[in-house]
Amino acid sequence: MACERLKGRKAIVTGAGSGIGAAVAARLRAEGAQVLTCDLKGEVDHLADVAAQGASADLVARAVVAMGGLDTLVPCAGISAFTPLEGHEDAYFERVFAVNVFAVFRLVRDAVPLLKAAGNGRIVTIGSTTSSFGDEGLAAYAASKHAVLGLTKAIAAELGPFGVTATCVQPGAIDTPMTAPAFTEMPEYKTFWENKASLRRLGEPQDIADVVAFLCSDDARFVTGHGLWVDGGAMARH
Numbered sequence: 001m002a003c004e005r006l007k008g009r010k011a012i013v014t015g016a017g018s019g020i021g022a023a024v025a026a027r028l029r030a031e032g033a034q035v036l037t038c039d040l041k042g043e044v045d046h047l048a049d050v051a052a053q054g055a056s057a058d059l060v061a062r063a064v065v066a067m068g069g070l071d072t073l074v075p076c077a078g079i080s081a082f083t084p085l086e087g088h089e090d091a092y093f094e095r096v097f098a099v100n101v102f103a104v105f106r107l108v109r110d111a112v113p114l115l116k117a118a119g120n121g122r123i124v125t126i127g128s129t130t131s132s133f134g135d136e137g138l139a140a141y142a143a144s145k146h147a148v149l150g151l152t153k154a155i156a157a158e159l160g161p162f163g164v165t166a167t168c169v170q171p172g173a174i175d176t177p178m179t180a181p182a183f184t185e186m187p188e189y190k191t192f193w194e195n196k197a198s199l200r201r202l203g204e205p206q207d208i209a210d211v212v213a214f215l216c217s218d219d220a221r222f223v224t225g226h227g228l229w230v231d232g233g234a235m236a237r238h
């Protein structure tokens with residue numbers, strides 16, 4: 001029998017054309033939610049650059065037309081690349097922040113009236129284990145993911161009185177098109193993360209999607225305002 005834990009939920013999932021976002025959208029739908037998907041590319045309902053001016057307001061308006069409301073946000077769109085500090089051009093740093101942070105902020109801000117009206121809104125942001133530590137070549141990315149965690153905590157504090165929860169899922173190393181080039185070019189990096197995880201493997205997009213579905217559900221009604229490592233135990237080890 002199909003699980004209907006999310007029946008009645010109306011969700012936006014960005015970055016749904018690939019990897020974690022695609023798995024999240026599929027899982028939310030499998031649990032009964034209506035989902036409006038967005039990405040720059042891929043099989044999604046709405047093709048758009050989430051960092052473009054007006055993109056989030058447009059997406060929220062489309063959600064109301066398509067689903068009759070909006071109570072759940074899962075902004076998964078994100079970008080990352082390994083670049084040494086001296087190769088971090090201003091434009092690169094700004095683009096990472098525009099997609100990974102600013103677009104998340106704007107989507108939430110533009111959805112606030114609908115989330116408040118829903119009374120049980122859910123926001124699940126996608127941080128990273130690099131929301132909690134730094135790593136070589138990832139200055140812009142780690143800074144942006146620290147910002148996502150801080151943003152999520154502030155949102156949780158401000159919207160909590162309206163019944164809205166906000167949590168930040170912090171994936172470890174997940175096997176997706178984002179990480180594939182680095183794992184191919186630096187096999188030792190892949191081995192490092194496989195061995196660092198207590199479970200001794202990389203994560204799959206489904207490992208993240210299943211946790212996101214829980215956080216979107218009423219089962220997680222008293223969970224808000226913090227980051228959750230979903231990393232196979234990597235952060236818990238030296």
Ligand SMILES: NC(=O)c1ccc[n+]([C@@H]2O[C@H](COP(=O)([O-])OP(=O)(O)OC[C@H]3O[C@@H](n4cnc5c(N)ncnc54)[C@H](O)[C@@H]3O)[C@@H](O)[C@H]2O)c1
Pocket residue numbers: 014015016017018019020021038039040041042048049050051076077078079080099126127128129170171172173174175176177178179
């Ligand atoms: N894969 C990992 O190991 C890992 C670890 C921690 C966090 N994350 C985070 O998970 C999220 C999903 O990453 P993934 O691994 O599935 O990567 P992915 O590259 O497979 O998917 C990211 C998706 O975001 C889309 N996207 C990028 N910029 C966009 C924009 N401006 N507008 C609209 N869509 C845009 C891409 O087109 C792509 O489909 C990201 O926020 C990433 O930072 C991934």
